Amino acid sequence: MNYIRTEIEGVWIIEPRVFRDERGYFMEAFKEAEFQQQIGPVHFVQDNESRSSRGVLRGLHYQKGDASQAKLVRVVKGAVWDVAVDLRRSSPTFGRYVGVELSEENKRQFFIPRGFAHGFLVLSDDAVFTYKVDNVYAPQAEASIRFDDPTIGISWPMEAAQFLLSPKDRQGVQLAQAETFL
Numbered sequence: 114m115n116y117i118r119t120e121i122e123g124v125w126i127i128e129p130r131v132f133r134d135e136r137g138y139f140m141e142a143f144k145e146a147e148f149q150q151q152i153g154p155v156h157f158v159q160d161n162e163s164r165s166s167r168g169v170l171r172g173l174h175y176q177k178g179d180a181s182q183a184k185l186v187r188v189v190k191g192a193v194w195d196v197a198v199d200l201r202r203s204s205p206t207f208g209r210y211v212g213v214e215l216s217e218e219n220k221r222q223f224f225i226p227r228g229f230a231h232g233f234l235v236l237s238d239d240a241v242f243t244y245k246v247d248n249v250y251a252p253q254a255e256a257s258i259r260f261d262d263p264t265i266g267i268s269w270p271m272e273a274a275q276f277l278l279s280p281k282d283r284q285g286v287q288l289a290q291a292e293t294f295l
Contacts, residue, residue, distance in 0.1 A: 119125015122228040157245040180254030181227040191240030192216035198230040228294040257285035
């Protein structure tokens with residue numbers, strides 16, 4: 114696998130080696146020893162999957178405090194624009210984001226460490242999104258930041274009028290009001 118550092122410390126894009134022939138393809142999606150050698154010790158405890166249609170925007174979500182989660186995300190069907198926002202106040206990149214297209218075609222993965230908000234926008238007719246997390250979901254620790262917070266300034270690849278949002282995501286707070294990390 115090819116591990117690509119992003120401009121925000123701790124956030125990685127991972128490109129697997131894909132072997133294709135007339136039958137289809139084969140790839141290793143995760144190899145713990147290699148992952149830990151490149152990124153560091155992360156112990157994933159759960160795999161999640163969601164399916165969404167074009168224009169669905171999920172995020173920007175995170176879990177507060179000790180319930181925070183690191184995520185390794187990828188798309189197995191369709192395409193999404195995936196975003197990680199740095200919520201670590203001590204970081205020189207606090208409030209900045211990294212965005213990357215993940216698709217069934219490019220097979221890229223995105224590693225988002227603890228201390229980040231995460232969200233994605235579905236670009237294809239539908240998308241199946243999978244992710245590993247290193248901490249179980251804690252509903253009492255869940256938080257959401259507005260996808261359109263001007264201080265973050267995410268450049269989404271669709272017009273906001275096309276977004277399909279959950280009530281929870283419509284009620285996200287601005288970064289200035291969010292509970293962040295040290």
